[in-house]
Amino acid sequence: MSVDAAAQPVDAAAQEELAGRGLRLGLVGASDRAGLDAWAQAVRRGFLDVRGSSDALGARHELRGHHRHVGVWDTTVAEPATPVGTLESWTSALTVPGGTAVPAWAISGVTVAPTHRRRGIARNLLGSELRTAKAAGLPMAMLTVSEATIYGRFGFAPSAMAADLEVDTGRARWTGPETTGRTQLVEPDTLRDGAEQVLDRVRRATPGNIVMGEVFLRRMLGTLGETAGDTHSRAWRHLRHDDADGTPQGFAVYRLVEDDRDMSRSTVVLHHLVAATDEAYAALWRTLLEMDLVSRVTAHLRPVDEPLGWMVGDRRAIRTTTFDHLWTRILDVPAALEARTYETSGRVVLEVDDPLGVAGGTFALEADASGVAQVSVTEAPADVRLGVDALAALHLGGVRAHTLATAGRVQGDVAVLDALMATARAPYLDHWF
Ligand SMILES: CC(C)(COP(=O)(O)OP(=O)(O)OC[C@H]1O[C@@H](n2cnc3c(N)ncnc32)[C@H](O)[C@@H]1OP(=O)(O)O)[C@@H](O)C(=O)NCCC(=O)NCCS
Structure with missing residues (x-):
């Protein structure tokens, strides 16, 4: 099933309820550059971000302009073109147990201006989206959230948890399997094709994973570019593990943070480690844990059933914090x-x-x-x-x-x-x- 979220109308009931309060619920079209700019600036404001440059907004629209951009406008404010409420959505596919990819309505960019909060704008935006997605035949909606307190009331629940890890590499001591194949450092452009294939295989085999659009792939690899607001990725490093036949089977994206007082106590900040085989998983983790001049690896957004604790001599070298990550809603x-x-x-x-x-x-x-x-x-x-x-x-x-x-x-x-x-x-x- 392929549904173009941007082509679906907004929900009449939510439109009517907001109109009763002098607010207009509507969509911004993909070709409306001024409208998309105002919408994107409102999102940045809503997430406490700085204003985006014209180049940054243009780069954003190139990758996300085809998504559905929902806004709520208050015509009585001094700058009525800037929405006071925003929501972005698109259709993706969510892997469920057994490996089927279910069409799902992905929601992001939910913000309400601090001057208009707690008047039911988000409630109408969410209600509108859920009814629209249901009418379009989507069985599920999904989002990742800023706060765990917001979406339960709309029928969402945390359905895939994640973990942050902190590994004391001096204590950990690798006891996992020896691996064959080759782990090498590569530039992101070299990594890209192999990474895409690994991600696709892993997604199909992993309940809770979703089809990743171009913008998220580039964000993961650190190739979004500075115009799109990504100023840190020049520091990112990329490891790829190839099997004995030379086929990429996994990759890791990380950066190094030095300790100003002790050169031997740097931290590896692991952004992503994705492995399609057990061997790639072991080889990549081992490379990260055994780096010279590194005493700590921190890793964000890892699986809660990460096997790493069974691959080190001292499992107390790994501290784990779990949190809710993917929230889903059955329609x-x-x-x-x-x-x-x-x-x-x-x-x-x-x-x-x-x-x-x-x-x-x-x-x-x-x-x-x-x-x-x-x-x-x-x-x-x-x-x-x-x-x-x-x-x-x-x-x-x-x-x-x-x-x-x-x-x-x-x-x-x-x-x-x-x-x-x-x-x-x-x-x-x-x-x-
Ligand atoms: C979260 C946000 C969009 C809510 O917008 P809003 O228009 O004020 O929300 P509503 O007035 O429609 O509130 C609907 C309900 O959610 C509750 N609610 C809203 N925001 C909440 C929050 N941050 N924490 C807990 N409850 C919240 C309201 O109290 C209300 O509860 P009720 O159903 O018991 O009456 C807005 O506060 C915001 O922009 N926050 C900053 C950006 C952000 O974190 N967005 C979420 C991204 S995932």
């Missing part, structure tokens, strides 16, 4: 649940409560021995009752049903649901969007 329960596979066979009836009235109802999920499920609306009594947000949290396998039952987020007999939804691997998304 169509049967489509979302049928897209994934299940670890076991079984039948469970779910009563799903959706306060926004987008996706709720009672559904029978019946998975066969091959893990494929049929999901249908039913009038049968429910085994389990849960919010649409709790269902999103379970959907990718990031949390067990019995954990949510203990937390009071799922009611009823969760034994069957727990066994059905459990997955072998934790879901993981490797970038912010």
